[in-house]
Amino acid sequence: MRYTALLLILSFAASATAQAATPSEIVATAPASSWISIPGDDLLVMEIEGGRRVIFQLADRFAPAHVANIRKLAAAHWWDGTGIYRVQDNYVVQWGDRSEKKALPADARKNLPQDYVIDRKTVTGGLTLMPSRDSYAAATGFLNGWPVATDGKALWPVHCYGTVGAGRNLAPDAGNGGELYAVIGHAPRHLDRNIAIVGRLVEGTEHLSSLPRGTDSLGMYGESQKAIPILSVRLASELPEKERPHFQMLDTMSDTFAAYAKARANRQDEFFNVPAGGADICNIPVPIRRYL
Amino acid sequence: MRYTALLLILSFAASATAQAATPSEIVATAPASSWISIPGDDLLVMEIEGGRRVIFQLADRFAPAHVANIRKLAAAHWWDGTGIYRVQDNYVVQWGDRSEKKALPADARKNLPQDYVIDRKTVTGGLTLMPSRDSYAAATGFLNGWPVATDGKALWPVHCYGTVGAGRNLAPDAGNGGELYAVIGHAPRHLDRNIAIVGRLVEGTEHLSSLPRGTDSLGMYGESQKAIPILSVRLASELPEKERPHFQMLDTMSDTFAAYAKARANRQDEFFNVPAGGADICNIPVPIRRYL
Secondary structure (H helix, E strand, O other): OOOOOOOOEOOOOOOOOOOOOOHHHHHHHHHHHHEEEOOOOOOEEEEEEEEEEEEEEEEOOHHHHHHHHHHHHOOOOOOOOOEEEEEEEOOEEEEEEOOOOOOOOOOOOOOOOOOOOHHHHOOOOOOEEEEOOOOOOOOEEEEEOEEEEEOOOOEEOOOOEEEEOOOOOOOOOEEEEEEEEEEEOOOHHOOOOOOOEEEEOOOOHHHHHHOOOOOOOHOOOOOOOOOOEEEEEEEEEHHHHHHHHOOEOOOOOOOHHHHHHHHHOOOOOOOOOOOOOOOOOOOOOOEEOOOO | OOOOOEEEOOOOOOOOOOOOOOOHHHHHHHOOEEEOOOOOOHHEEEEEEOEEEEEEEEOOOOOOHHHHHHHHHHHHHOOOOOEEEOOOOEEEEEEOOOOOOOOOOOOOOOOOOOOOOHHEEEEEEEOOEEEOOOOOOEEEEEEEEEEEEEOOOOOEEEOOEEEEEEEEOOOOOOOOOOOHHHHHHHHOHHHHOOEEEEEEEEEEEEHOOOOOOOOOOOHOOOOOOEEEEEEEEEEHHHHHHHOOOOOEEEEOOOOOOOHHHHHHOOOOOOOOOOOOOOHHHHHHHHHHHHHH
């Protein structure tokens, strides 16, 4: 545990160990102190027709106005009866009210500020920078459990597989948080800084990624494709205690995470001949587990 | 067209044009001379139960022994009656003979050489290097239509969404080309140089990426999940002329491709506020189209 460190910079130099532990072995043997519980107010539980449940974690830190609105929409049960209407291969699944006519709850904002980046100066701890070069930014790393990139002045969350963002129309519109999307393909990092990232999938990803692709332009469901009904979306904290899911994420400031990230960049289990010696930020997914 | 150039090195510096063309507009208006026809011997057509067709393109250049074996297996109709037995979310779909007991055709090799990288010195033309930094290699680019990485001495194809490779058991085994996989998630670049890349999907990707995920370890189909039957796999050149599909790929040495790659790295259509200024090699998919 290195909570006191303002900033960690890891090295991915391969260790001399002949048979190093695999990333999953490192995670499986992580001490309890390396895990951080995710508050119930940060977990959204989406029930989809057919007994399919998808759970995602919200990220206040990056898009606070969007996440505040999303909590209000969930509290008002706004998504109940909406649907999944876009599935674009190697890109995103999108859900909400396709007509964009459904009234928002009275306490929700109709057009949100562009909270796409934060000021690097406001980050006073919790940041671990990764050593690998990045194709899009001066540096990448993890801020309190979330993958981020920075140019030195600004810092922003990045689009990886499973990232959840808030759809919008053409800039400078920023949407209202009602139309959400999840990434189901190669990291679309060109979206970084151009749209609000509000969270990430933590369970049930396969229920979105395996949906039939939309036949219309941009993967929109076509005339012969019915939107997939969303039965309900609830904050975990609103669910009866017995139904409430509990998750923990690996502390990205922990020694365990450092070892995990290094192992991701230098796979040394028997299958591999040549360790990569690096890993892009989206190839180091933050381990998340159910507990209790 | 710059066929005479041994090596192109692009620059992604943003142009001064206020409203630049989008990547898809550039591809849509490409002159005929920018397209290269893909030979019928390089196209494999896989028919899956349920009227689903998946087509992939073979890459001799990188794994010639594997591709030669694959052509022999296809000619012997070896895959007919095999199945898709592994679908791991954000990773791969795998197919072939799960039992690994099906006899190979007499003219096929049983254990192939590790043709995972080629000598950079054998590349005397057709290479375009990309300016963006890469998390895994000294440089990346395209060799005659295929995404590659290099450390200066060796050069190898990279794993992107849609890449097709030949499954194997633990190193130094290299398999026989019968068990194939396709990437359906974020680029697993740690596989580069560790396994034979034999091609890429060019049509019907969604029939693989939307399959139900396997419930067993590594996404293997579990007891309650039946393998998805493969009806046939044929080289396009073996099909009757009327059924033969025809594809072209954008010439990665063309001016059109250079403009397309630059536009991918600097999206300037109305949706975007901030162009990325870079793109990783897997975020510049080589445009491929049907023709005739």
